[in-house]
Amino acid sequence: METAKNALDQALLQAQAAIPGIGKDAQNEHRRYDYTSAEHMLEVCRTVLHEHGLVAVQDAWEPVGAFSFEVPVSGEAMVGMIAVTFRLSHAASGEERVSRMAWPVVVSRGRPHDKALAASVTVSWTYYLRGLLALPRLEGGDVEIVTGPNPRRQKRVE
Numbered sequence: 001m002e003t004a005k006n007a008l009d010q011a012l013l014q015a016q017a018a019i020p021g022i023g024k025d026a027q028n029e030h031r032r033y034d035y036t037s038a039e040h041m042l043e044v045c046r047t048v049l050h051e052h053g054l055v056a057v058q059d060a061w062e063p064v065g066a067f068s069f070e071v072p073v074s075g076e077a078m079v080g081m082i083a084v085t086f087r088l089s090h091a092a093s094g095e096e097r098v099s100r101m102a103w104p105v106v107v108s109r110g111r112p113h114d115k116a117l118a119a120s121v122t123v124s125w126t127y128y129l130r131g132l133l134a135l136p137r138l139e140g141g142d143v144e145i146v147t148g149p150n151p152r153r154q155k156r157v158e
Contacts, residue, residue: 008054008090008097012132015052019044021138022130038122045129053092056132058125059085064102069113076108079116084124088132101128 022044024034049056067080081102088097103124107116129135 007093008088008095011052011054011090012088015048015054016134018051019048019133019135021136023138036126038126041126041129045133048133053090055089055091056129057087057089058121058128059087059098061085061121061124067105067113071112072108074109076106076111078104078106079113080105082117082120082124084121084128086125086128099128103127 022036022041024036025040026037027034045056061082061084064081064083068077069079070077081104084101084103086099086101088099089095101124103120105113105116105120107113111119
C-alpha cells in the first residue's frame with residue numbers, strides 16, 4: 001500500500017520530470033541582462049504543480065535578527081535577513097512538507113526598505129520553486145516548457 005509520503009514524493013517526481021526548465025522572459029533595462037521574471041516563474045511552476053496534485057504556498061515570513069534602517073549613500077547594502085516559510089501539500093493524500101529559507105534584504109538609493117523587503121519575499125518564493133522542481137538555468141533561445149505527456153523545450157521565435 002502506498003503511504004501518504006510516497007504519494008507526495010511520487011507527485012513531486014512527476015512534476016519535476018514534466019518541466020525540464022524555465023526560460024528567460026524579461027530583461028533588466030538598466031544592466032541589459034535577460035532573466036526569468038517572478039510572475040513567469042510562479043505561473044509556470046503553479047501550473048505544473050497543480051497538474052500533479054500539488055499545492056505550494058508561501059505561508060509566512062519574519063525578520064531574523066536586527067534590521068538596519070540606514071540608507072546607503074551609493075550602491076547597495078544588506079540591511080537584514082528574513083526567514084520565509086513555505087508549505088507543499090499533496091491534495092489527494094493530505095501530506096504536507098514545510099520548508100524554511102533565509103533570504104537577505106538589500107536596499108539601495110532606488111529601492112527603499114519596504115520595496116527591498118517585498119522583493120526579498122518574492123525572490124525567495126521563486127528560488128524555493130526553482131529548488132523544489134530542480135529547475136536548471138536555461139540559456140540562449142530556450143523558453144517556455146510545454147507540459148503534458150511529452151514535455152519539450154521550444155526555441156524562441158524571433
